[in-house]
Amino acid sequence: MxxxxxxxxxxxxxxxxxxxxxxxxxxxxxxxxxxxxxxxxxxxxxxxxxxxxxxxxxxxxxxxxxxxxxxxxxxxxxxxxxxxxxxxxxxxxxxxxxxxxxxxxxxxxxxxxxxxxxxxxxxxxxxxxxxxxxxxxxxxxxxxxxxxQPVGFELLPKRFTLGQLQGLYEAILGRGIDKRNFRRKVAAFDFLVPLEEFVRGRHRPARLYRFDRRKYRALEKRGFLFEL
Amino acid sequence: MxxxxxxxxxxxxxxxxxxxxxxxxxxxxxxxxxxxxxxxxxxxxxxxxxxxxxxxxxxxxxxxxxxxxxxxxxxxxxxxxxxxxxxxxxxxxxxxxxxxxxxxxxxxxxxxxxxxxxxxxxxxxxxxxxxxxxxxxxxxxxxxxxxxQPVGFELLPKRFTLGQLQGLYEAILGRGIDKRNFRRKVAAFDFLVPLEEFVRGRHRPARLYRFDRRKYRALEKRGFLFEL
DNA sequence: AATACTTAGTGTGTTTTCCACACTAAGCAA
DNA sequence: TTGCTTAGTGTGGAAAACACACTAAGTATT
Known part of the structure; x- marks a missing residue:
């Protein structure tokens, strides 16, 4: 044919x-x-x-x-x-x-x-x-x-630590980011919800977070612009 | 065939x-x-x-x-x-x-x-x-x-007034912009060069500017990020 | 048990940027 | 001369950005 x-x-x-x-x-x-x-x-x-x-x-x-x-x-x-x-x-x-x-x-x-x-x-x-x-x-x-745009979350596990999130941004943007400023900024996003779960390594356990897409979309409709 | x-x-x-x-x-x-x-x-x-x-x-x-x-x-x-x-x-x-x-x-x-x-x-x-x-x-x-990105200049004449530039941004973004804040911001860009020419209408003559692409590219290479 | 190690997590003061806001300047037209 | 129109300018307050250093809570090592 x-x-x-x-x-x-x-x-x-x-x-x-x-x-x-x-x-x-x-x-x-x-x-x-x-x-x-x-x-x-x-x-x-x-x-x-x-x-x-x-x-x-x-x-x-x-x-x-x-x-x-x-x-x-x-x-x-x-x-x-x-x-x-x-x-x-x-x-x-x-x-x-x-x-x-x-x-x-x-x-x-x-x-x-x-x-x-x-x-x-x-x-x-x-x-x-x-x-x-x-x-x-x-x-x-x-x-x-x-x-x-909040696309970084697509590269992390559903539940992730702020350390992981910061590491991702540093890796992609190719530069270091101040930990306190970074955490303050993301803490202000209420679509980033803290869980009652922690991961343990050989150090202090780190709290897990998840990205709440519904909350994000709601904010977006009200004119909120994501920026990190 | x-x-x-x-x-x-x-x-x-x-x-x-x-x-x-x-x-x-x-x-x-x-x-x-x-x-x-x-x-x-x-x-x-x-x-x-x-x-x-x-x-x-x-x-x-x-x-x-x-x-x-x-x-x-x-x-x-x-x-x-x-x-x-x-x-x-x-x-x-x-x-x-x-x-x-x-x-x-x-x-x-x-x-x-x-x-x-x-x-x-x-x-x-x-x-x-x-x-x-x-x-x-x-x-x-x-x-x-x-x-x-400085693409707005592609929609204006080679030589334009700040009023035209602001009007363009207002039209595309669909909202008003404070004149003094707008002008302060663009005045800080040195790739926006003031000319010694003015346009006259039935009002005070307005100074013409041009966009200097070479200067912009030079700045861009040094990590400058355009934002308006 | 004590110590060392690692990453998590937090607060403050300074600097910079953002923003709201109102008047004078210069030309043209009537 | 007056009125109209758009050009052009400065300041103070609020908010955001930034630089910066220590304590917290676990694990591993001795």
Missing amino acids: AFTYDYARPALTVDCVVFGFDGGGLQVLLIRRALEPFAGSWAFPGGFVEMDEDLDVAARRELEEETGLRDVFLEQLYTFGAPARDPRGRVVSVAYYALVRPDQHPAAGGSDASEAGWHAVDELPGLAFDHAEVLRVALERLRGKIRY | AFTYDYARPALTVDCVVFGFDGGGLQVLLIRRALEPFAGSWAFPGGFVEMDEDLDVAARRELEEETGLRDVFLEQLYTFGAPARDPRGRVVSVAYYALVRPDQHPAAGGSDASEAGWHAVDELPGLAFDHAEVLRVALERLRGKIRY
């Missing part, structure tokens, strides 16, 4: 930049490509868009097929369409970025791809296609977004 | 939301469609992407063909790909938004389209396709962007 059109059409794909946070630094999920082109090298999970599926549906489908991830935060990033970005011919890719919590992190690769794994964003292997550029754009977007 | 592929491919288009500012309110440039579908109704300028052209090149080409506009600020907005957004079949559209100065405003329609014209954003006619949604996203982006 074949498909014929009066005019040439680019192929259309989706790609997902999946960010994770392990307490230390920011990470991305890469697939080792099984097929040509770029067989054996690392790339973001992605694939061709089906004819009857919406773009974000395609992105979620490919993400699940190649990494097993589902029900994650996913948002369109940018569309890359340089004529020579894929050696197979004209392929336009709608890139998405996803944020996943540590407890959702997949252990190993899914079905389509031979191998999937986390890599620290600041020491990545060479990437296939124009994926280095895609990553650059995704990082820029994440850094811009995290300051003005 | 025809083109045949092993798998079905969506058609790919670009659309441009062109913003202008006339001193009163924000406006967008619409084309009255000559052809089906939606012949006779209003839409954003746009068209099919050629096989060998980059996406932003396609956007600029269509913009010039349909409105005569060239050398304008243009940035990718979002890609719309709902399966049923075009009655002709699966058409994915990469939307761009453009900002044009009043002195660049085209007088009338170009070649492709029967008619082009400016419309106030808050009293638009019904739009073809999903263009109402596209506009919503574009407005949201513009409102978000103008506060943190």
